[in-house]
Amino acid sequence: MTKAFIALDWGTTSFRAYHVDAAGKVIDQVAAPEGIMAVKDGAFEAVLEHHIGAWDKALPVVASGMITSRQGWVECAYVDCPAGAAELAKAITHHNTSSGRSIHFITGLHHLSASIHHDVLRGEETQVLGSLNSGATHFITPGTHSKIIDVEQGRISGFSTYMTGETFGLYRNHSILGRLMQGDDKDEHAFKQGVEKAFADPAGILHLLFSVRSLGLFNTIKPTSLSSYLSGLLIGQEVAHATKHHNTSAAYQVLGSPSVGGNYVTALKMAGFNVSLGDPLCGVYGQRIIAMQAGVI
């Protein structure tokens, strides 16, 4: 009989905790911009209690994300792909806090990649394992470092990291491309123009990026839409490369917000794929599956 628990998704830039009942339903939640980089002097326990102090200390806490990295609370060694709930359950690191809570840390994955030798993730593994009932075999988790994750027979077989989100921010905020931009209006037409350009010549991205400036200078794209166009170029480039070996019968699911995740859905549809947007609580579901498998809830 499964118990209630606290699900903790603690990443680089955000903190999210959920009070989950015995049936797996979220009955309370808290979110704060206190990612692990904002925690001073390793005061993770204090920050945790500040946010969830009111929740029953007898509830087991299941945690995943960058909180298990070298910069986090308890560093947990990566588990190698292929890995599913069984492998991740076996690798759980148990930790008791001085305030009396039991924390069960779910570690991340390492993939011995043909292209870059070593690829790694922390946090996305629980989101994917919580989304397997969608029937998709390829998952995308947009973000600073987007991951394309492949599933075979219920286990994560491999994945690739793309620096898409961080790259968008660099060009948007620190490059000459940002100078002609006025705001970040969501312009789907401009976004699709960028996706099409990238699809037509994915290896030309360092060249195509210059068009954010030249098409701005020549008023072909208006200043309020240049940001959407840039986003389309980068997401289009990622999708073109990530899907090149897949036939269009492959099912994709995007695990992200309707805003950024929605852009990926648009690009994948343009590439002819069957794609859906995942459940925002998939990470909680995945933690629950792994924790049940480990017998800690």
Place this chain on the structure above:
Amino acid sequence: MTKAFIALDWGTTSFRAYHVDAAGKVIDQVAAPEGIMAVKDGAFEAVLEHHIGAWDKALPVVASGMITSRQGWVECAYVDCPAGAAELAKAITHHNTSSGRSIHFITGLHHLSASIHHDVLRGEETQVLGSLNSGATHFITPGTHSKIIDVEQGRISGFSTYMTGETFGLYRNHSILGRLMQGDDKDEHAFKQGVEKAFADPAGILHLLFSVRSLGLFNTIKPTSLSSYLSGLLIGQEVAHATKHHNTSAAYQVLGSPSVGGNYVTALKMAGFNVSLGDPLCGVYGQRIIAMQAGVI
């Protein structure tokens, strides 16, 4: 009979002036980090006289670079490709300064590009026209925005801009990739590793870039060499894309410093091309050719 003149190469971040004798030999020169972005309130004439005030005011001044842009001294309309010395000579804008100098501004080029519609350059046209006797038909001018420039029958037929230099700076100084780097040692082996990775999968650049972090984390590449590896990935990606339609009998010349230009020479040699490093004074030679054609020297 050709006259002596002053050659002025005034770009976004640097000012260079050369006193050239009637035979085309540079007999004096001055360089300063006072690019057009550093000139306040349009005080171009004062900055010019500060640097070359001692040089004969009767000498014609021939100027090119971003000084002819909207942010420069006198905005000059682009000339369309294909264009050679004749077209650029015809488009010269003449300007007399209050201190009594005659300035002849050489404008830049616009290329109606199949890939990005509008592509533009200012300054590189004179460098290429001053390098035609090399016999090369493809030129690369490394920099913030690198240009690959094609020549047919003595005229510039087209070109493509790549954001390679600016992109290197963004990742080096503003991204997570810079965090593991220690200095910028020139490591040719690491540079070549990056080039090979990019050549093998040029459309995978947003993914390959993550290896600067993962190979650093796993100590596959040492912290002092990560910067060279990043440079190899980006330059390799540019070279792979820019040369994909060329057979290896094409002759390239790189118009840049032995340091950055040398990296492009290495990458082009790895791709099997016949390539040389150009003359550092090619811009002066090109200005002289255009000014002679216009009859102003």
